[in-house]
Amino acid sequence: MLRTLLSTLLMLPLALAADLYPAGRRSLPLGAVSAVQEAGSVVGPVYGAYLAAGLGGWRAVFWLNLPLGALVLTGALLAGFVEPAPPGAGLPESS
DSSP: OHHHHHHHHHHHHHHHHHHHSOGGGOHHHHHHHHHHHHHHHHHHHHHHHHHHHHHTSHHHHHHHHHHHHHHHHHHHHHHOOOOOOOTTTTSOOOO
């Protein structure tokens, strides 16, 4: 069950990027999402261990991330939503 949930969370940004952009413009958003996921899997544990050791434990990391998470959520809500591609924009033309 947990493995299914986690795999869904990893694939959701890729599915959204593929759905929001037409086929010709899809490579840059998909590459950006993949790059961020890979960078997070490499940098995240190292950065987390450094913060936990340098700030005095995991409680300090939690209290540091709480306002940062609120700031990111506020920014995402204020940014609005991306205009989706019109229906049929990613389909090849029939001849």
